[in-house]
Amino acid sequence: MSDNTTGASIEVAGLTKVFKNTTRPAVDAIDLDVRPGEFMTLLGPSGSGKTTVLNMIAGFEDVTEGRILLDGQDIAQRPPYKRNLGMVFQDYALFPHMTAAENVAFPLQRRKIGREETTRRVAEALDVVRLGQHGDRLPSQLSGGQQQRVALARAIVFRPRALLLDEPLGALDKRLRDSLQLEISRLHSELGITFVFVTHDQEEALALSDRIAVFRDGHIEQVGTPTDLYETPASHFVATFLGDSNVFTGTVRDGVLDTGESELRCSGPDGPSTLIVRPERMTIGHNGSSGQNRLTGTVTDVVYQGAFRRIHVRFDSGRPGMIRDGTDAPSVTAGERVDVSWDVAHGVVVADRDDAVVTT
Amino acid sequence: MAVIEPHRAAATTDTRDRPDPPTEPAAPAPGRRRMAAALLLAVPAAAWLLLYFVVPSLQLLWTSLTTPEPGLANYTALADGAAVTIIVRTLVMAIVVAVVCALIAYPYAYLMTIATRRWRAVLLILVLVPFWTSLLARTFAWVVLLQDGGLVERGFAALGFGSVQLLGTPVGVTLAMAQVMLPFMVLPLYNTMRGINRRLVDAALSLGAHPVQAFLRVYLPLSFPGLAAGATLVLVLSLGFYVTPALVGSPQQSMLAQYIGVQVNELVNFGGAGALALTLLIVTLVLLAAVQLLTRRRNADQGSIATSTFGGAA
Amino acid sequence: MTGSTKLRRILTVFAVLIAIWLVVPVLIVIPISFSGENSFAFPPSSWGVGHYVTFFTEQSWLTSLLVSLQLAVIVTLIATVLGTMAAFAIVRATRGSGAMERFFTAPLIVPGIVIAVALYVAFLQWGLIGTATGFIAAHTVLSLPFVVVNVANVLRGYDRTLDRAAAMLGASPWTTFRTVTLPIIRPGVLSGALFAFVTSFDEVVVSLFVQSPQLQTLPVRMFTSITNEVDPTIAAASTVVLVVSTLVLGMASLTRRSKTNV
Numbered sequence: 001m002s003d004n005t006t007g008a009s010i011e012v013a014g015l016t017k018v019f020k021n022t023t024r025p026a027v028d029a030i031d032l033d034v035r036p037g038e039f040m041t042l043l044g045p046s047g048s049g050k051t052t053v054l055n056m057i058a059g060f061e062d063v064t065e066g067r068i069l070l071d072g073q074d075i076a077q078r079p080p081y082k083r084n085l086g087m088v089f090q091d092y093a094l095f096p097h098m099t100a101a102e103n104v105a106f107p108l109q110r111r112k113i114g115r116e117e118t119t120r121r122v123a124e125a126l127d128v129v130r131l132g133q134h135g136d137r138l139p140s141q142l143s144g145g146q147q148q149r150v151a152l153a154r155a156i157v158f159r160p161r162a163l164l165l166d167e168p169l170g171a172l173d174k175r176l177r178d179s180l181q182l183e184i185s186r187l188h189s190e191l192g193i194t195f196v197f198v199t200h201d202q203e204e205a206l207a208l209s210d211r212i213a214v215f216r217d218g219h220i221e222q223v224g225t226p227t228d229l230y231e232t233p234a235s236h237f238v239a240t241f242l243g244d245s246n247v248f249t250g251t252v253r254d255g256v257l258d259t260g261e262s263e264l265r266c267s268g269p270d271g272p273s274t275l276i277v278r279p280e281r282m283t284i285g286h287n288g289s290s291g292q293n294r295l296t297g298t299v300t301d302v303v304y305q306g307a308f309r310r311i312h313v314r315f316d317s318g319r320p321g322m323i324r325d326g327t328d329a330p331s332v333t334a335g336e337r338v339d340v341s342w343d344v345a346h347g348v349v350v351a352d353r354d355d356a357v358v359t360t
Numbered sequence: 361m362a363v364i365e366p367h368r369a370a371a372t373t374d375t376r377d378r379p380d381p382p383t384e385p386a387a388p389a390p391g392r393r394r395m396a397a398a399l400l401l402a403v404p405a406a407a408w409l410l411l412y413f414v415v416p417s418l419q420l421l422w423t424s425l426t427t428p429e430p431g432l433a434n435y436t437a438l439a440d441g442a443a444v445t446i447i448v449r450t451l452v453m454a455i456v457v458a459v460v461c462a463l464i465a466y467p468y469a470y471l472m473t474i475a476t477r478r479w480r481a482v483l484l485i486l487v488l489v490p491f492w493t494s495l496l497a498r499t500f501a502w503v504v505l506l507q508d509g510g511l512v513e514r515g516f517a518a519l520g521f522g523s524v525q526l527l528g529t530p531v532g533v534t535l536a537m538a539q540v541m542l543p544f545m546v547l548p549l550y551n552t553m554r555g556i557n558r559r560l561v562d563a564a565l566s567l568g569a570h571p572v573q574a575f576l577r578v579y580l581p582l583s584f585p586g587l588a589a590g591a592t593l594v595l596v597l598s599l600g601f602y603v604t605p606a607l608v609g610s611p612q613q614s615m616l617a618q619y620i621g622v623q624v625n626e627l628v629n630f631g632g633a634g635a636l637a638l639t640l641l642i643v644t645l646v647l648l649a650a651v652q653l654l655t656r657r658r659n660a661d662q663g664s665i666a667t668s669t670f671g672g673a674a
Numbered sequence: 675m676t677g678s679t680k681l682r683r684i685l686t687v688f689a690v691l692i693a694i695w696l697v698v699p700v701l702i703v704i705p706i707s708f709s710g711e712n713s714f715a716f717p718p719s720s721w722g723v724g725h726y727v728t729f730f731t732e733q734s735w736l737t738s739l740l741v742s743l744q745l746a747v748i749v750t751l752i753a754t755v756l757g758t759m760a761a762f763a764i765v766r767a768t769r770g771s772g773a774m775e776r777f778f779t780a781p782l783i784v785p786g787i788v789i790a791v792a793l794y795v796a797f798l799q800w801g802l803i804g805t806a807t808g809f810i811a812a813h814t815v816l817s818l819p820f821v822v823v824n825v826a827n828v829l830r831g832y833d834r835t836l837d838r839a840a841a842m843l844g845a846s847p848w849t850t851f852r853t854v855t856l857p858i859i860r861p862g863v864l865s866g867a868l869f870a871f872v873t874s875f876d877e878v879v880v881s882l883f884v885q886s887p888q889l890q891t892l893p894v895r896m897f898t899s900i901t902n903e904v905d906p907t908i909a910a911a912s913t914v915v916l917v918v919s920t921l922v923l924g925m926a927s928l929t930r931r932s933k934t935n936v
Binding site for chain 3: 395398399400401402404405406408409411412413415416417419420423464467468470471474483486487488489490491492493494495496497498499500501502503504505507509510511539542543596599600602603606607616617620621624625630633634637638640641644645648
């Protein structure tokens with residue numbers, strides 16, 4: 001499978017979708033540029049439009065407005081069976097009346113590839129997903145994880161230059177999901193083609209992606225690498241959607257955020273702002289240095305997670321907060337009064353406030 | 361038929377959020393183009409039915425209102441003399457058949473609900489076998505059985521009833537029709553009885569009710585929808601029944617369908633035949649609609665009635 | 675009430691009697707078909723296969739048998755194609771599904787005599803009495819609903835995502851239907867086709883009115899025989915028809931029953 005198929009570039013420009021009998025667009029003038037060979041994840045809550053975008057790229061939804069460019073060519077008018085894209089579905093969509101091998105052979109038969117060549121490539125594809133011995137099984141004889149691997153093999157056997165994945169791991173349990181995530185990642189490195197992956201699971205997105213596009217209400221809030229999005233979220237929504245956050249709202253003036261109850265140093269422009277601090281950036285206690293912000297509060301809950309623990313506190317201001325540290329850290333109990341501190345540099349200021357979003 | 365049922369395969373044991381429920385329609389939202397294509401598929405069949413079913417029916421209606429003269433003469437003629445006798449006789453016969461079927465079907469269907477799985481299957485197949493066998497063959501069998509010197513007469517003689525003539529009599533027709541109609545009564549009854557929680561009867565007994573009381577006041581009312589549906593079905597089918605009454609009965613004691621046939625074949629009274637036929641149709645539709653309303657079965661649509669009775673209750 | 679064994683025993687006896695009453699009468703036809711004489715006497719005093727010979731050689735019987743068989747095959751083909759298409763329309767349309775389904779199953783609730791008379795009057799006018807076209811037209815009307823109901827049933831359980839998957843793998847809509855959809859819904863289509871066959875093969879009332887002495891189906895010939903003559907060939911005919919339709923419908927019901935439980 002490791003031949004020189006390169007990934008396609010997929011670009012959407014001004015992509016809009018308005019469903020019948022609705023006024024608000026499900027997808028509102030989206031621009032997105034997926035680079036050749038990149039693993040791009042479309043991440044967002046349900047109803048955010050990410051699946052609709054994928055369906056438009058695949059050709060299952062008509063485009064209301066905008067263009068979809070595959071390697072520079074507008075494919076928006078092309079029917080799905082002429083787009084030559086691979087696709088993996090959440091419910092696998094394996095043909096139940098065909099064996100795994102016959103399923104994988106299907107796209108090759110559509111392309112009039114000879115029998116010998118087909119057999120060879122089917123065996124190859126099944127080997128890539130490590131199901132070489134299961135070719136003769138019917139889908140009903142395979143487990144969920146195996147079925148999804150067959151679906152992957154089927155989607156790549158005809159060497160598409162891009163693969164679309166619609167929440168492919170959603171129907172699997174946690175352990176299976178983790179192991180298949182690795183497989184998908186490995187597949188991406190091996191094949192080198194473009195992956196467009198839709199999920200609502202931010203951990204999955206962080207783990208697999210080269211870049212992530214965060215969707216909300218039909219718009220893209222931010223596009224960036226996992227690190228970009230996590231360390232420097234552009235908005236309150238992105239900050240709280242990816243990972244946990246401690247959120248402080250107030251007004252910034254001269255590098256100090258005035259929340260009304262406390263004053264926290266930060267780096268951000270003047271004006272109404274939100275300060276985000278990741279739980280793992282906070283510590284119990286303080287080292288007395290001037291480069292830190294410091295708050296006092298009462299521990300409300302200590303949640304043990306094995307490799308780490310979550311310490312929930314209620315700051316004296318009344319707001320809740322969460323610290324995450326390792327089990328080596330000194331033990332704390334509920335009810336204890338503690339200091340909580342963090343380096344000023346680790347706080348991120350985002351300009352908008354979104355009081356509708358619940359923090360942590 | 362093996363169809364993928366994806367969520368059966370997923371043994372989700374983790375506490376993470378389930379996959380989002382789809383907010384957009386899961387099937388491709390049909391563009392106007394696709395919708396038109398779907399509807400287009402129905403056109404050939406619709407055209408066939410229109411030409412060879414709807415148009416002839418409308419023509420018959422027209423004929424009944426215009427032959428031999430325009431007006432409702434054919435319909436008012438239903439109210440006098442020969443037609444009334446026939447109609448009443450047919451109605452009485454149909455009711456008798458329905459009652460006989462109900463009396464026989466009720467215990468049979470009840471037994472099906474308490475039988476073990478294997479025996480239930482046997483009982484069901486026995487009820488379905490008549491669907492699989494030609495009506496004509498079955499009716500001929502009754503002709504043989506009911507003939508003078510036939511088995512049934514000999515059976516009655518053995519029981520001391522003396523010689524009984526059955527072929528060509530309403531009694532004979534009733535016997536034969538009841539057997540033909542029985543499956544139509546058993547199946548709806550069984551379907552309804554299946555859904556009755558038998559613990560309710562136990563509850564009634566525990567509250568001090570005599571078994572007969574428990575039956576009359578708890579079980580019977582609960583079984584009513586099936587009973588009504590079955591009885592109406594049998595009634596409706598019996599009203600319009602042609603084959604068995606024609607072969608087992610006599611022309612002197614003919615039922616409605618035979619009478620209509622005579623109007624057409626021998627008297628060339630198309631107007632009258634049309635009026636009779638359409639009246640029969642209207643009565644049929646009204647009765648069927650009535651039972652649907654009364655029993656308020658949501659999915660008692662033609663399709664499922666058809667499937668469960670004609671298409672084999674499999 | 676459930677546990678009473680006495681009641682159970684009474685019911686069982688009753689059910690057995692009823693079962694006998696349901697099934698046995700038909701069986702009487704079989705010995706009569708093997709009788710050696712020209713009467714319906716039961717039990718026959720002599721045996722032979724003469725009636726079967728008559729059935730398969732005498733012109734009126736043989737012709738009507740062949741007509742019925744050919745007619746049933748043609749009607750099955752037409753009804754299956756038209757009915758399957760209609761079923762797709764019913765299941766895949768977003769509006770009008772219910773109305774369409776009621777329309778296509780209407781022939782089932784209209785009494786046979788009504789359809790017979792309506793078609794007779796119409797066919798007289800159109801010159802279709804006693805013609806192949808007339809028979810085909812009439813029988814297809816009667817068989818169509820069975821195909822529609824059976825195919826629509828199986829189609830409702832069909833996972834549409836499979837169509838999408840096939841499209842993404844390069845299959846055009848027609849190829850998708852041919853290679854994916856049809857194999858999966860085949861049991862329903864087959865079941866509908868078998869019911870269509872038997873409906874046509876066994877059809878009596880409408881056939882009686884659209885036939886002519888020049889073109890008769892087997893049921894018409896059988897009906898005339900029972901009314902006009904005492905000819906045990908009818909017993910042989912009945913037995914043959916029994917075997918054919920029981921086999922066919924038995925097959926149809928079994929393919930459907932294997933997926934459901936009682």
